[in-house]
Structure formats: C-alpha cells, structure tokens
Amino acid sequence: MMDWRWDFTFDVVLPRLWEAAGITVYATVVSFAFALVGGLILMLLKMSAFKPISFVASEVIEFIRGTPLLVQIFFLFFVLPQVGITLPPLTTGIMAIAIYNSALTAEVYRAGLQAVPRGQWEAAVALNLSPYRTFRKIIIPQSLPPIVPALGNYLIAIFKETPLLSFVAVGEIMHASKLIGSEYYRFNEAVTIAGIFFLVMSLVSAALVRAAENYVKRSILH
Amino acid sequence: MTRPKIRFERVTKRYGALTVLDGLDFEVAEGEVVTVIGPSGSGKTTVLRVLMTLEGIQDGVIWVSGEPLNMMHSKGGLVPASKAHIRKIRSRIGMVFQNFNLFPHMTALENCIEAPIQSLGLSKAEAVERAMELLTMVGLTDKRDQYPSQLSGGQQQRVAIARALAMRPETILFDEPTSALDPEMVGEVLSVIRELAAEHSYTILMVTHQMGFAREISDRVCFFDGGKIVEQGPPDDIFGNPQNPRLQQFLSKVLEAR
Ligand SMILES: Nc1ncnc2c1ncn2[C@@H]1O[C@H](COP(=O)(O)OP(=O)(O)OP(=O)(O)O)[C@@H](O)[C@H]1O
Ligand SMILES: [Mg+2]
Numbered sequence: 001m002m003d004w005r006w007d008f009t010f011d012v013v014l015p016r017l018w019e020a021a022g023i024t025v026y027a028t029v030v031s032f033a034f035a036l037v038g039g040l041i042l043m044l045l046k047m048s049a050f051k052p053i054s055f056v057a058s059e060v061i062e063f064i065r066g067t068p069l070l071v072q073i074f075f076l077f078f079v080l081p082q083v084g085i086t087l088p089p090l091t092t093g094i095m096a097i098a099i100y101n102s103a104l105t106a107e108v109y110r111a112g113l114q115a116v117p118r119g120q121w122e123a124a125v126a127l128n129l130s131p132y133r134t135f136r137k138i139i140i141p142q143s144l145p146p147i148v149p150a151l152g153n154y155l156i157a158i159f160k161e162t163p164l165l166s167f168v169a170v171g172e173i174m175h176a177s178k179l180i181g182s183e184y185y186r187f188n189e190a191v192t193i194a195g196i197f198f199l200v201m202s203l204v205s206a207a208l209v210r211a212a213e214n215y216v217k218r219s220i221l222h
Numbered sequence: 223m224t225r226p227k228i229r230f231e232r233v234t235k236r237y238g239a240l241t242v243l244d245g246l247d248f249e250v251a252e253g254e255v256v257t258v259i260g261p262s263g264s265g266k267t268t269v270l271r272v273l274m275t276l277e278g279i280q281d282g283v284i285w286v287s288g289e290p291l292n293m294m295h296s297k298g299g300l301v302p303a304s305k306a307h308i309r310k311i312r313s314r315i316g317m318v319f320q321n322f323n324l325f326p327h328m329t330a331l332e333n334c335i336e337a338p339i340q341s342l343g344l345s346k347a348e349a350v351e352r353a354m355e356l357l358t359m360v361g362l363t364d365k366r367d368q369y370p371s372q373l374s375g376g377q378q379q380r381v382a383i384a385r386a387l388a389m390r391p392e393t394i395l396f397d398e399p400t401s402a403l404d405p406e407m408v409g410e411v412l413s414v415i416r417e418l419a420a421e422h423s424y425t426i427l428m429v430t431h432q433m434g435f436a437r438e439i440s441d442r443v444c445f446f447d448g449g450k451i452v453e454q455g456p457p458d459d460i461f462g463n464p465q466n467p468r469l470q471q472f473l474s475k476v477l478e479a480r
Pocket of ligand 2: 267268
C-alpha cells in the first residue's frame, strides 16, 4: 500500500502546488498565444515570393523542429545572458516554448491553406476579388476547420512540455513538487497530485478544443 | 465583323520546357460565339486560362476591347502590366469552370453576391436583386439558400454561370462546362448556355467536346492541335466539310466514340 498522508497533502502540498499550477497555466497560455502568431509569421515568410526569405524561413523551421525543446531551453537560458540579455527564467522558458511551437504551427497553417483546392483561388481570380477579400472570405473560412483542431493539439502538447522548464528552475508545478519532495523527503503526494493536475488540464483543454472546433464548423462551414 | 473583343497577338505560353501555345494569333469578335475543339493536351484550356490571367504568358500581347491585358501603355510603348491594370481589364471577362468551383461555405445566393458587393461595389440589396434575376434565368430561384453540397452537378454549374454573369462580364469563357456532369444533367446546362449565345450581348469563348452543341450554337469553330489553330470556320464547314486531315481524323474519332 502506498504511503499517503492527507494532513501533509492539505497543509503543505496543495497550497504550494496551487500557486505553481498558476505558473504552469500562465506559461502554457502565453507561449501558445505567441506560437499562434509566430507560426503565422514564419508561414508567411516561408510562402514569400522572394526566394531568399522563403529559403531562410524554411531552414529556420527545419532547424527548430530538428532540435529537442530541452536543448533549446538550455541554449536560451545559458547563452542569452552571455550576450548581455538577462531575462527571468520564466520569460526565457516561455520564449523557448513559443519559438519551438511556432515552427510547428507554421506547418499547421501551411497544411490548412494547401487543403483549399486550387479551383477556389482560381474562382476568386475569375471573379476579380482582391487578394485581401480572397483570403478573408474564401480561403480562411475553408482552412480553419482543419487548422483549429490541429492548433488545439499543440495547446495540449505545450501543457505537457512545461515541466521541461523545471530544469531551469522555473517554479511551475513539476519544479514545485520536486522541491517539496526534497524538503520533506516525501514525493508520493506532490508527484501524484501534479500528475492528476496534468490529466485534468488535458481533459479540460481537449474539451475546449472540441468546443472551438464545433464553433468553427457551425459558424463558418456548413 | 466588328472590332475584335479578344485578340491574341503572337502569344507564347510555356510550362517549363513544354511550349503549349507557340506564337498564337487568335481573334474573337464582339458578340461572337466561338467554340474551341481539339484533342486532349492541344492547349484549349490554356487559351482560356491565360485570358482569365490564371496563367502568365512568356511572350506576346493579349488585347481585350483594344486594350492590352498582360501589358500596359507607358511613354508610347508597352510595359508589363501592373496588378491594378490586370484587375481592371480582367473585370470584363468571366469564366465558368469544368468543376464549377463554387464556394462551398456559401449558399447559391451568397456565391452570386459576394464578388459584386466586393468588386463592383454594389449594395447588398442591389446585388441580391441582380443575383435573383440571374438565378431565375438559370431556373434556380428555389435553391437560393442551398449550399453547393446540397445541389446536383447540373444545378451547381447553373449557379456558377449565374455567379459569373453577376459580375457583368462582356466576355464569358466556358471550359468544358458539362464534362463533369452526369449525362442526364448535361441538357439543363446547355440550354442555359444556348440562351446566352442567342442573346448576342455576350461574347462567348467555349471549349467543348459536345460536337452537336458546338455546331448548333457557334458562329465559328476553331480546331486546335499542338497549340495552334489548324482549321477554323463556320460550324457547317468544320463539321460538314473538314479540309485538314488532322481535323478529319479527330472528327471521325469523336463521332465514332459516341
Ligand atoms: N500547370 C501545368 N504544368 C505543366 N504542364 C501543364 C500545366 N497545365 C497544362 N499543362 C500541359 O499543357 C498542355 C496543354 O494543356 P491544356 O490543359 O491546355 O490541354 P487541353 O487542350 O485543354 O486538353 P483536355 O482536352 O485534356 O482538357 C498539356 O500537354 C498539359 O499537360
Ligand atoms: Mg482542357
């Protein structure tokens, strides 16, 4: 039978993990938001008609995708200060996760756009729609249904990536449970609750993603 | 014949190493109904696509009502056209595609009012009124609120014709408008095109494999082979008394297949 103490759970573990959970959620939401915008920018650069820009953008995307996230977190954490940029660990961590996921969401956007048949672009030309209108009224509404669920999966993935920040001492939930463990020589309660937290958050975000998906389907595509 | 509505002047179109149109000279008069026939890969669709500016050309000039499309006047000469110039000239041309290309997230009516509101600057009420006239003309008033996926192929193609006409083009291009249809739906689409052709207020350029229909509605038939017009003339000559051996061969094959 597992050794479990409820008084310890309520007096020590839950209050400290509650605070740390806030940091986890914050890191997830902020890096996801930056990844949404960053991916869009990378995708636009990659699709640029100016070859050098599109070449550099796709190399950058490949490089980011080809390196483990933990290595990138360490890299930013140890290298940035040496070039004179000293940021709080949480900011550095959010940056690393956002950059890494930008390279992934860029692909999502690209795939979503390519899912729109060429005939739709051609019909827009034949009807003399402006490029802006073509994107806004024809292309985006048709690429959102595949894009939204794929982006949602990255939101869930980012949640599960935030424990990596414990390696650079960001006080998110994994780091907090390790600290509790080493302070009290008791790991069971903190680590179990951290696990339950991730499970619950995954279910909640999956439900959110599904709701967003249905909303898009209902309001844009019939 | 009045002045040419459309004129290709030594137009060359290449895809990589493949030359599809090789210095093509070609004219369509105002109000004329011209059909293009020819074997697969002979460049028929390409003629329509370069005219609709879906493809660029490598050499030559395309004229629309006496104004250059892919070029523009500048300091007494012609320079490559700006995007704005292309948009302006292109607005005189509409196109109906083999696969309809309706916008799947818009109803029949929305398909027909989107571009007029955005590109012609019509009010929504004006656009709806015009679109309803056109949907009436193609016999689909009762389908105005249906999405393309709820319509048969023939109905989708009729909506696509209404959508193209809603932009008030002077010239309409049809690329095998009935090729993607089940046989029982071909008639309803042809009768709409027949009506447009009879009106003679539109200039029509159509690629088709429907030889009987081409013979019936055309003022002139052009036989394309290898990116060139090999023979052209009134439909009764082309179909009744073909001169060029390749045209004779093509027609006997097509008629056999029926
Ligand atoms: N995007 C493209 N890239 C490369 N080659 C192309 C492209 N589009 C057309 N072609 C080639 O150009 C030639 C002419 O094509 P086009 O579509 O104009 O023929 P078509 O006369 O319309 O034939 P069909 O009766 O089969 O429709 C063909 O050899 C075709 O393979
Ligand atoms: Mg063709």
